[in-house]
Amino acid sequence: MxxxxxxxxxxxxxxxxxxxxxxxxxxxxxxxxxxxxxxxxxxxxxxxxxxxxxxxxxxxxxxxxxxxxxxxxxxxxxxxxxxxxxxxxxxxxxxxxxxxxxxxxxxxxxxxxxxxxxxxxxxxxxxxxxxxxxxxxxxHEYKGIFKKDISKQSSRLGIEEIVYLGRWGQPCTLEALEERGLARVLYHVRLAPSWGNKQPWRFIMDRDKILLTVQREERDAMRLDAGIVMLYFEKSAWEEGIPGRWQLDVGEGIEGKYGIPGEQKLVGYYSL
CATH class of the missing domain: 3.40.109.10 (NADH Oxidase)
Structure with a gap:
């Protein structure tokens, strides 16, 4: 599938x-x-x-x-x-x-x-x-007639709310993502599950790469969420004909170059 x-x-x-x-x-x-x-x-x-x-x-x-x-x-x-x-x-x-x-x-x-x-x-x-x-x-899921899921529907942020263009905080339009072939990729990335449905990750699209950041919280769940969203990005990118793998050894000073705030951790980047 x-x-x-x-x-x-x-x-x-x-x-x-x-x-x-x-x-x-x-x-x-x-x-x-x-x-x-x-x-x-x-x-x-x-x-x-x-x-x-x-x-x-x-x-x-x-x-x-x-x-x-x-x-x-x-x-x-x-x-x-x-x-x-x-x-x-x-x-x-x-x-x-x-x-x-x-x-x-x-x-x-x-x-x-x-x-x-x-x-x-x-x-x-x-x-x-x-x-x-x-x-x-x-x-195997139980779908008995007396079972009713009363939990609230999980909401998702829009594509333009999870990705920046060139630098942290710089808006990225859907048109810019479409030009790079990333609109469908990010559409499916936003469906990735996360602890408490917090969607703690954000992306910065540069010319030759897209960077991933995640909230700096003590909970290990945030790091699990980073791994999950990397999988969703990778699989969706491959499906759209954008081969590559995540590079986690990003070196020093990258956060400053992209204006990444202190409460966010740079996880790695995916070459485009």
Whole structure:
């Protein structure tokens, strides 16, 4: 399935059937993650598929969840990683890639926040130096007639609200993006999920590159969000015939050149 269609169809699922996912489907989801290059070479990453969902759900109530509420699912998907530069961004990229694959295979998923990593490590039996970086509920969506999603609709910023031209704060028109072949790319990028739907990332379009910044907040979720949005940009760009990969080693003094404010962190750039 084309990435653009997957991005448009992607949604958070909070109600799951109790039946387990077929082994063949599990293998396809895991393979998507294990073969991913990621944004840091995909190195030092362990991917765990959790089968005893009901038990994990009860043990983690109040210690992980979706807006503080633990989601019950037949399975959970976990990434544990050694710490290295961009390890959180890398985890966000790889986990979202597996979520997209799951959607393509007819499964539902939901990003879960980690409120107490030590409790999660104990419940899941994660040992060693690896840090649990990403946690997702996964399974077949339950669409029973008595189930009703009462959560509010997620809104999205417009394309022109997330990208600047040449320098931070300089407006970028839709026409300018169309001239560079980036209008459709940024349309799908804005659909990327983020913690609390904050959309903490912004882009600066230069002549030969587009830079990505993210809010400087202490929450690891912001770094995961950066990895997720890099995936969406990359996949959409490839689909539009703009090959390339993210460069995260940006050097010194770049923030000043582009007027990036102190509350924003420059993550990297994508060559155009």
């Amino acid at each position: 084309k990435f653009s269609k997957l991005a448009e169809e992607m949604r958070t699922v909070r109600d799951y059937k109790k039946e387990p996912v077929e082994h063949r489907v599990i293998e396809e989801v895991l393979e998507a993650g294990k073969t991913a290059i990621g944004v840091a070479g995909g190195r030092n990453v362990s991917i765990l598929w959790i089968d005893n969902g009901q038990e994990v759900f009860h043990q983690l109530s109040g210690k992980a969840g979706y807006y503080g509420k633990m989601i019950e699912a037949p399975h959970y998907l976990v990434i544990a990683s050694k710490e290295f530069p961009a390890f959180m961004e890398n985890s966000g990229y790889i986990m979202e890639l597996m979520r997209l694959k799951a959607r393509e295979l007819g499964l539902g998923t939901c990003w879960l926040s980690i409120e107490n990593e030590e409790a999660l490590r104990e419940v899941l039996g994660v040992e060693g130096e690896e840090k649990i970086t990403a946690f997702v509920a996964i399974g």
